[in-house]
Amino acid sequence: MTVRERFRNEVEAKVKEALDAMACKTSFEVEAPSTGIADLALPCFSLAKSMRKQPQAVAEELCSHISCGGLICEVQPVNGYLNFYIDQDSMVRETLRELLESGEDYGRQKNKGIRVNVEHTSVNPTGPIHVGRARNPIIGDTLSRCLRRCGYDVETEYYVNDVGKQVVLLTWGVLNIPPSEVELSERDKTDHRLVPYYRLANQMMETSDEVREQIAEILRRFEAGDEQVISQVRKVVEMMLEGLKETLDAINVHLDRYVWESQYIADGSARRVVEMLKATPYCGVEDGAYYLELKDFGIQGKNTRFTFTRSDGTTLYTTRDLAYHLDKFSRADRVIDVLGEDQKLGNQQLSIALQILGVESKPEPLFYSFVSLPDGKMSTRLGKVVYLDDLIDEAVQRAYEEVRKRRDDLSEKKMWEIARIIGIGAIRYNILRIQPEKKMVFRWEDALNFDGNSAPFLQYAHARACSILRKAGDFEPVVDETLLTVDYERKLISVISQFPEVITECGENKRIHLLPSYGHELASAFNQFYAAVPVLTSGDKRNARLTLVDCSRTVMKITLETLGIVAPEEM
RNA sequence: GGGCGCGUGGCCUAGCCAGGAUAUGGCAGCAGCCUCCUAAGCUGCAGGUCAGGGGUUCGAAUCCCCUCGCGCUCGCCA
Known part of the structure; x- marks a missing residue:
């Protein structure tokens, strides 16, 4: 248990005792004041109501029943609140002690023995990843990192859509269009190289009946399980995926497994889903196409039907996704899907269908809104896109110029x-700092922001800490609260002590945007300390301060790592 | 048209789920700070009818209703 948890427990126990003494049985809630005026506070307004007294009077009366002690060093009734203050010396001592003991495992919870499956990215393998889609891998990867630190056994996976018209079209293009007929792609990377074939195939299908018929034929053979066609599609998709993986690798996203959609057709599980759904009372059929009627499940709108077979009996995307989810639930206790907001209805239908099939747990979707360009929606077809690869190049190039400016x-x-x-x-930071459900407009100047609330701000503070430690050489770590009495030191340690609860909140409630915010607060507290308090030349306080610098460095490093960002030792 | 989501200083954003004390930071702007551990930093100033209106409450950015604006969605596509 951390100092802050123990402090909260002590405060709650004291409040309970005081209320008992006043013969009051009302429940209460202790909160952390947003203004930072106290460490914890008890609002006395609802108590005042049930006791029919003024809030301030209640706070004062409660206060008279509470004595300081333990981690509580002061209690004050103010404006109808009862404010509690943590004993600074204990906070400093205990926090640093915990940190020195656990090192980079600070804030890591014991293994819970719960398997969590996080599906993320899963972009259609028909083109390179663009910045709109980039939210998905970055959010999914960081959430996974948070959950691991919260003690879950996390497995991440990418669901590869290697079924359907789009991939068949791409495959047709690659196999039938001679390389001399397509423009050279701007980038020598497999995913980019395939784009011209895909674009041209799209155009040809629109203009040529012959091409359209050829593609329809391949699609029929694909659906019929023609092994040659399936393997051709698979080969092309693998080629595309190779490029996508390179990009993901570049932004520090590594998935544990890639699951192929065609697998659920091949192993018959999609068929089994169809049979199970047909046997339910919600099943209907029209022109040979089967569907579930979902109007009793809160689905609104013109069409409450969830169709799960075509009239020719073949399965649909969502049918296979259902088979995939059954598979995931057989392998994990919790299933999390990171999805674009356009998947909301589909996901709701999926969730209901799973419920109808008797699955007890529900998949937990995490939706993010789309990224648009200042002049509107991104469109691959219209060429109105910014590829993630281009953003990466530009970001690295600009960073290089900044490095060269100050390091010769x-x-x-x-x-x-x-x-x-x-x-x-x-x-990564720029995407993670914003709540997933808020829409983003992509602007180069925001995406490449290196000042203020940004990753480099946090990385820079980390590099500064490393620099001091490098210059200091070996030293004896000292935890002595009497040597760390400056406000900047105490503020810094207080922020450090909040790390475990921030990680818990990020993981348990899937609110990962809080982590960049915490990182900024931490780096800011460190920079203020750095500017105001000398370390290397501080005489008998040197080792105590070096210990604080080292502890700060550790927490900045693990914060960055959980964000999926590398912590540089110099920059 | 129905459903879901979003709307916080010029711009971006936290707080909303679990209503409470002067609404969090950043960018841009202005004024300062490098003979001293990396100035990608630090200090200060200025800037807000929390989209608008009603309601619930001792108290609303937060909960409820309505309106407006924006996004997504309502395929035998994936």
């Missing part, structure tokens, strides 16, 4: 290495 002592190789860490960090 580094080798080219080292400068590019640092630039990469900073550029990628800036991209």
Whole structure:
């Protein structure tokens, strides 16, 4: 248990005792004041109502029944609140002690023995990842990192859509269009190289009946389980995926497994889903196409039907997704899906269908809104896109220029290495700092922001801490609260002590945007300390301060790592 | 048209789920700070009818209703 948890427990126990003494049985809630005026506070307004007294009078009366002691060093009735203050010396001592003991495992919870499956990214393998879709892998990856730190056994996976018209069309293009007929792609990377074939195939299908018929034929053979066609599609999709993986690798996203949609057709599980759904009382059929009637399940709108087979009996995307979810639930206790907001209805239908099939747990969707460009929606077809690869290049390039501006002592190789860490960090941070459900407008100046509330701000503070420690050399760690009495030191330690509860909130409630915010607060507290308090030249306080710098460095590092951002030792 | 989501200083954003004390930060702007551990930093100033209106409450950015604006969605597509 952390100091802050113990402090809260003590406060709640004292309040309970005081209320008992006043013969009051009303329940109460202790809160952390937003203004930072106290460490914890008890609002006495609802108590006042049930006791038919003035709030301030209640606060004062409660106060008279509470004595300080333990971690509580002061209690004050103010404006109808009862304010509690934590004993600073204990807070400093205990926090640093915990941190020195656990090191980079600070804030890591014991293994819960709960398996969580996080599906994220899953972009259609018909083109490179663009910045609109980039929210998905970055959110999914960071959420997974938070959950791991919260003690869950996390497995991440990418659901590869290797079924359907789009991938068949792409495959047709790659197999039938001679390379001499397509424009050269701007980037020599497999996903980009395939784009011209896909674009041209789309055009040809619109203009040529012959092409359209050929593609329809391949699609029929695909649906019929023609092994040659399936393997051709698979090969092309694998080629595309190779490029996508390179991009994901560049932004520090690594998935544990790739699951192929075609698998659920091949192993018959999609068929089994169809049979099970047909046997339910909600099933109906029209022109040979089967559907579930969902109007009794809160689905609103013109069409409350969830169709799960075509009239020719073949399965649909959502049918296979259902088979996939049954598979996931057989492998995990919790299933989380990171999805674009356009999937909301589909996901709701999926969830109801799973319920009808008797699955007790529900998938937990995490939706994010789309990223648009200042002049409107992104469109791959119209060429109105910014590819993630281009954003990465631009970010690294700009970071390189910034590094070169201030470091003439580094080798080219080292400068590019640092630039990469900073550029990628800036991209991830900029996406993570905003609540997923808020829509984003992509602007280069925001995406490449290196000041203020940004990854480089946090990375810079980390590098400064590393720099001091490098210059200090070996030292004996000291935890002595009497040597760390400056306000800046105490503020910094207070922020450090909040890390475990922030991680818990991020993981348990899937509110990962709180982590960048915490990181900024931490780096800001460190920078203020850095500017005001000398470390290396501080005489008998040197080792105590070096210990604080080292502890700060640890927490900044694990905050960055949980965000999926590298913590550079110099920049 | 129905459903879901969003609307906080010029711009971006926290707080909303679990209503409470002067609404969080950042960018841009203005004024300062490098003979001293990396100035990607620090200090200060200025800037807000929390989209609008009603309601619930001792108390509303937060909960409820209505209106407006924006996004997504309502396929035998994936």
